[in-house]
Amino acid sequence: MKRTWITLTLAVVVPVLAWGGFAGTEVYLPSVGLGPGYQGSHWHTSLWIENPGTVDANVTFEFLARGTSNPAPPVAHLVVPPGETIRIVDVLADLFAMSKGYGALRITADHEVLVAARAFSQPQGAGDDLSTGQFFGAVPASFAIGLGDATGVVGGFQFTPMDSGPFRYNYGFVETTGNNATVRVTAFNGNDPTTSIGSKDYTVGGYAAIQDNLSKLIPNPNGDNIYLRFEVISGSGKIIAFGTGIANGSNDPSTFEMQFADSLLSGGGGGGGGLTSVAHDTTLTGDGTSGAPLGIADGGVTPAKLSAAGSAAGQVLTSDGTHVSWQTPSGGGGGGGGLSLPYSGTSAANAIAFAVHSSADFPTVEGENNGTGSNPVGVFGRADHGTGVEGHGNIGISGESTGTGFGVVGAIDNGSSILTVGPVGVVGSAANGAGVVGLSDTNYGVDGISTSGPGVHGYSSAHDGVRGHSAGASKSGVYGFNENSKGYGVYGRNSANGATGFLGGTAVVNGGLAEATGVAGTATATNGTGVLGVADNGSDAYGVWGVSSGGYAGYFSGKVHIEGNLEVSGSVSKGGGSFKIDHPLDPANKYLYHSFVESPDMMDIYNGNVRTDGDGYAVVELPGYFQALNRDFRYQLTVIGQFAQAIVAEEIHDNRFVIRTNLGNVRVSWQVTGIRHDPWANAHRIQVEVPKPPSERGTYLEPALYGQGPEHALSARVAKLYRAKAKHAEAGR
Numbered sequence: 001m002k003r004t005w006i007t008l009t010l011a012v013v014v015p016v017l018a019w020g021g022f023a024g025t026e027v028y029l030p031s032v033g034l035g036p037g038y039q040g041s042h043w044h045t046s047l048w049i050e051n052p053g054t055v056d057a058n059v060t061f062e063f064l065a066r067g068t069s070n071p072a073p074p075v076a077h078l079v080v081p082p083g084e085t086i087r088i089v090d091v092l093a094d095l096f097a098m099s100k101g102y103g104a105l106r107i108t109a110d111h112e113v114l115v116a117a118r119a120f121s122q123p124q125g126a127g128d129d130l131s132t133g134q135f136f137g138a139v140p141a142s143f144a145i146g147l148g149d150a151t152g153v154v155g156g157f158q159f160t161p162m163d164s165g166p167f168r169y170n171y172g173f174v175e176t177t178g179n180n181a182t183v184r185v186t187a188f189n190g191n192d193p194t195t196s197i198g199s200k201d202y203t204v205g206g207y208a209a210i211q212d213n214l215s216k217l218i219p220n221p222n223g224d225n226i227y228l229r230f231e232v233i234s235g236s237g238k239i240i241a242f243g244t245g246i247a248n249g250s251n252d253p254s255t256f257e258m259q260f261a262d263s264l265l266s267g268g269g270g271g272g273g274g275l276t277s278v279a280h281d282t283t284l285t286g287d288g289t290s291g292a293p294l295g296i297a298d299g300g301v302t303p304a305k306l307s308a309a310g311s312a313a314g315q316v317l318t319s320d321g322t323h324v325s326w327q328t329p330s331g332g333g334g335g336g337g338g339l340s341l342p343y344s345g346t347s348a349a350n351a352i353a354f355a356v357h358s359s360a361d362f363p364t365v366e367g368e369n370n371g372t373g374s375n376p377v378g379v380f381g382r383a384d385h386g387t388g389v390e391g392h393g394n395i396g397i398s399g400e401s402t403g404t405g406f407g408v409v410g411a412i413d414n415g416s417s418i419l420t421v422g423p424v425g426v427v428g429s430a431a432n433g434a435g436v437v438g439l440s441d442t443n444y445g446v447d448g449i450s451t452s453g454p455g456v457h458g459y460s461s462a463h464d465g466v467r468g469h470s471a472g473a474s475k476s477g478v479y480g481f482n483e484n485s486k487g488y489g490v491y492g493r494n495s496a497n498g499a500t501g502f503l504g505g506t507a508v509v510n511g512g513l514a515e516a517t518g519v520a521g522t523a524t525a526t527n528g529t530g531v532l533g534v535a536d537n538g539s540d541a542y543g544v545w546g547v548s549s550g551g552y553a554g555y556f557s558g559k560v561h562i563e564g565n566l567e568v569s570g571s572v573s574k575g576g577g578s579f580k581i582d583h584p585l586d587p588a589n590k591y592l593y594h595s596f597v598e599s600p601d602m603m604d605i606y607n608g609n610v611r612t613d614g615d616g617y618a619v620v621e622l623p624g625y626f627q628a629l630n631r632d633f634r635y636q637l638t639v640i641g642q643f644a645q646a647i648v649a650e651e652i653h654d655n656r657f658v659i660r661t662n663l664g665n666v667r668v669s670w671q672v673t674g675i676r677h678d679p680w681a682n683a684h685r686i687q688v689e690v691p692k693p694p695s696e697r698g699t700y701l702e703p704a705l706y707g708q709g710p711e712h713a714l715s716a717r718v719a720k721l722y723r724a725k726a727k728h729a730e731a732g733r
Helices: 091-096 679-683 714-731
Strands: 003-005 024-036 042-050 057-065 075-080 084-088 101-121 132-137 150-158 167-175 181-189 192-204 209-213 223-235 239-247 253-257 316-319 324-327 408-411 426-429 490-492 502-504 578-582 591-595 603-611 617-621 630-640 646-653 656-661 667-676
Touching: 024 091, 024 132, 024 167, 024 209, 024 239, 042 075, 042 091, 057 091, 075 084, 075 091, 084 091, 091 101, 101 209, 101 253, 132 239, 150 167, 150 239, 150 253, 167 181, 167 223, 192 209, 192 223, 223 239, 603 617, 617 667, 630 646, 630 656, 656 667
Parallel strands: 003 075, 132 253, 408 426
Antiparallel strands: 024 042, 024 101, 042 084, 042 101, 057 075, 057 101, 101 132, 150 223, 167 209, 167 239, 181 192, 181 223, 239 253, 316 324, 490 502, 578 591, 603 667, 617 656, 630 667, 646 656
16 A cells, blocks of 8 residues: 655635535545546646644545555545645645546545545646636535435536537546445436436446446437436445536536435535524433434423422322323322222223332332131232232242241132142142242242252152253253262152163262262163163254263263264274174174274275276376375285286375386276374374373273283273262162
8 A cells, every 4th residue: 555644834724615515524526637638638636625623633535546446545644733724736646646647535534624626627838727627525425325325417418429519528436435336327318317328337346436438328429418327236335426527629627416315415504594503401402403303301301390380288290181280199098198998999001000119128018917817818919811919029029927828829720729738938739820930030930948858849640740941051951959979969760660760960079979970870670771861853952961071971881882873073992893784695694794904003095996008107096185184105006917017106296196007008906005194183193002090000991801800890990989879879868
C-alpha cells in the first residue's frame, strides 16, 4: 500500500462553506481524474475540505482506481484544524504524487468534515480562466444503495456518432463497503419510463470505481432525455451512482447526482426554520427531531408532576372506565384502604388479580388457622384447570406441621381419600397427573433431607419407583452423591433371575477404601447381567461410556465378545491375534483362523503385480498419501513365468518407483514396506521392551505357561480388589 503524508500550511478560515453538501465521517467523491481525455481535453480535480467542529479532524484519503476493485488503495493523510477549510489545488498530484489517474476518492475522518470538488478540463498551457469544470459534492456512505434498492440519474444526452451532437454522456458508480455486488444499469427514454432501451450488469469487487460512456449501455444512443436506473441485484456491496454530461465543443462538464432516499433528507437542514433540538431534564427522552421524537422517559411521571386538587385523605387516583379521578377505595376496614374480613372478590382480567410485594426478610403472606376441626387449612389455593398454588424463589412454598398433619399438601381430587399416610413434610397424590412437581431454574426442583432414613423414597407397584429426566447438556437424569468412603452414590438391586443389578460408587473417596469404583455391577442369579447399557436412539448414542485419565476406562477379565465394529484411536497391545471366520469350504461346521503379521516397527505392507514395457520398464504408482505416511522403504521383486533379471531402477519419489527388467514385457510381482512416520506414529512409537510397573511385578499375563499358579495372574489381582468392593457394598445396605 502506498502512503503519502503531506502538510499544507496555507489555509483559509471561513465560518461556513457556500456550497451545498453533506458532512460525514465517511464520504465519497465518485469521480476524480488527472490526465488527457477525449477531444483534446485535459482533466484535473481541485478539492475543498472544511472541519465544522471544535477539535482537529484527522482525515484519510484513499484513491480508488477506475475499473477494478481496490482492497489496498494508495492512502494519504491530512489534519484539518477546527473551523478551517483547506483547498487542495490538484488532489491526485498533491496528495498522491500521481501524474495520471482516474477513479474515485474515499475520505474518512474521526470527526465530521464537509468535502466538495471541481473536476475540470484545462487546455495545456492555458490559465484557470479558460478551464471548464463541474462541481462534485462528496456523498456520505450512508446514502449508498444496497441489495434490493434502486436509484435514478437523469441528464442522458448523446447521439451517434458520439461527437455529432452537442453533448456526450458518461455514467458510473463507486462501491462503498468493501464487499462484492452485481449492479444493473438500465436506460429509458425520459418520456417512457417503462420500456428499456439498453441494460448492462456489472459484477464488481470491494471499493470498485466504474465509469462508462452511454454507448456501453445503448449500442447506438440517439436521445436528448435519457434516464438511467441503477439497482443492486446481488451481493452485500452498496453503491453511489452519478452521471456527467460534457459539451463536445468546449469540454464543459455538468454533474448529475443520483436520487437520494426521502428518509435521508427529511428534517436534514434543508431550511424551513423548524426545531433542531429540545433541551429538557431526565423526565423526557428524545430531542424533538424526526429521528428522535420527544417522549416521556420511564419513571418520568413522579408525585411532583401530579396535582392533589380535588382529592381527599385516603383517596386514590383511579379510573371508572371512562375518566380518571380521585376515588375512595372499596372495603377499607380501618380506614387505611385495607380489606374487611371476610373478603371475597372476582376478576376475569388476564392479569394477576391480587399481589403483595415486600423486600423485608420476613414472610410476605402468611396464613394461620388454629381450628381443631377435621380440615383446618392455613392457606388454600384451587384452580380448576391450572395450578392451585405456585411458588418461586429460594423456597417457593414453605409449609410447617406441628402435629400429625401436613406442612404442604398437593392433591388432585379424584373423589377418594388421598391423605392416608402418616406425618410427612410433603404429600403429593394424583389419579393420573403428577402428585408433586418441583421446578427450579438454578437449584433443586425437589430436595429431600433425612438424618437417619431415606432422603427421598419412591415406590410403585407397576412402574418406576423413582425416575429422573434431564435435558441439560452433560447432565444426568439421576445423580447420586455419597460423602462416606464406604457408601454409594446410586444403588440399584433386583433379586429376580435374569434381571439386571446396578451399583454406582462414590465419585470421591476420603479415607477407608484405597481405590474407588465408579460403576460396579454384580449378578448372582443364573444368566444375570452385572452391568447393562442400552442406547438405541441416534448414531452418537453410547450404551456404556467409560473414562479414566490415568487408569483403565474399561477392564475385562475373561472372554469379550463384540457384535459389530471395534474402533480404537490409540494403540492395541495383545498376546496374539488372528481373524476368525466361517470356513469357506465348510462354513456350517468349521472356523478358519489366520494369525496377524507382527513387527517391532509400525510397518505398512503394499504389494502388487506389474508388467514391464517393451524396453523393460514399469512405473508402480503408490497411493497419494504413501510418502506422507511412510519412510525407510524396503523392496522385494519376483519375476513371474520366465527367467529374467529385475531391479528397482528408481527408488520411491513422488509416491512412485520404477522397476526395470533385462527383457521386455516381463511380469513382476513386487512388495514394498514402509515404517509409519505420520504425526500420531511419531508421538506413539512402540517400546519393544518395557519393565512392568511396581503394582504388576510378580504377576503374569499367562502364569501357567511359566509354571506358576493362577494366583499369580494379573487378572486375579484385579478380581480380588473388585470382590472386596462388592463386599463393602453389600455390607452397607
